[in-house]
Amino acid sequence: MFSQERGPLAPPKAQTPINAQAKVLRGTVQSRLESDCQRSPPKGQAEPGSVNSQVSGTGGEAAETQESSVLISIYMIAITAEAMSGALAAGRRNMDLFGVAVIAFFTALGGGTVRDILLGNFPVTWTQHPRYIYMTITGGLVTIVIARFMRHLHQLFLVLDALGLAAFTVIGCNVALELGYDTVVVVMAGITTGIFGGIIRDIMCNRTPQVLRHELYASVSLVVAFLYLTLLRQGVNESVTLLAAFSLGLLLRMAAIRWRLSLPVFSYSQARWE
Numbered sequence: 001m002f003s004q005e006r007g008p009l010a011p012p013k014a015q016t017p018i019n020a021q022a023k024v025l026r027g028t029v030q031s032r033l034e035s036d037c038q039r040s041p042p043k044g045q046a047e048p049g050s051v052n053s054q055v056s057g058t059g060g061e062a063a064e065t066q067e068s069s070v071l072i073s074i075y076m077i078a079i080t081a082e083a084m085s086g087a088l089a090a091g092r093r094n095m096d097l098f099g100v101a102v103i104a105f106f107t108a109l110g111g112g113t114v115r116d117i118l119l120g121n122f123p124v125t126w127t128q129h130p131r132y133i134y135m136t137i138t139g140g141l142v143t144i145v146i147a148r149f150m151r152h153l154h155q156l157f158l159v160l161d162a163l164g165l166a167a168f169t170v171i172g173c174n175v176a177l178e179l180g181y182d183t184v185v186v187v188m189a190g191i192t193t194g195i196f197g198g199i200i201r202d203i204m205c206n207r208t209p210q211v212l213r214h215e216l217y218a219s220v221s222l223v224v225a226f227l228y229l230t231l232l233r234q235g236v237n238e239s240v241t242l243l244a245a246f247s248l249g250l251l252l253r254m255a256a257i258r259w260r261l262s263l264p265v266f267s268y269s270q271a272r273w274e
Helices: 019-021 025-032 048-055 066-092 099-121 129-177 181-204 217-235 237-258
Strands: none
Touching: 019 181, 066 099, 066 129, 066 181, 066 237, 099 129, 129 181, 129 217, 129 237, 181 217, 217 237
């Protein structure tokens, strides 16, 4: 029942961050995208072979490319920046050190956690990479020390947040692609990864999620996901695809902040219609 090489008690191992989340083989992606309309939808989980490629791989099955290295670097920076934004939100609610650490953790890794649960992608990524926990909690606690200087780094954080949104969206799309889901699910997986950390942060801080009511944010994630998948379907070079997705995401997010661009707001009041 159990292989002799791993033993009966050996826990499942996830692949390295890029192999598990962000590395898609060109031929596999294109074939899956082209066969979306002909393939029956997955039943909440991927085929056994797909799940095994996510859970039991060692990370040495494919050479790491320059593009994946760049994506890893941006991902690490993004989760740290998100953790710090979560710590600031906790500080505005006068939380103690434990509260700051918890909010920082869920802000940084909540989107990927929700995505993995919804897609049936187990084990959840951060459970196999404890350094993510150390990075996010440390980032949150360090924010307490440097809080007085944060106002000078506001513009930098906006840029990092925009890059992080694009990175999370691309990674979420790739996870769903690797698990064999249809295009619409792939897009939703990208959006979920991109915005749900902020939604969890705001809910835990007892406020309406900012991503749903302020400048364009979730909409930017949607556009990035569509552009990324469209370029993959057209067979565009991976470097160009990533550059285009990140550039568009950064441009749209910065423009939304600069000119306060937002979607039309629905305001319902029963007295208004009487």
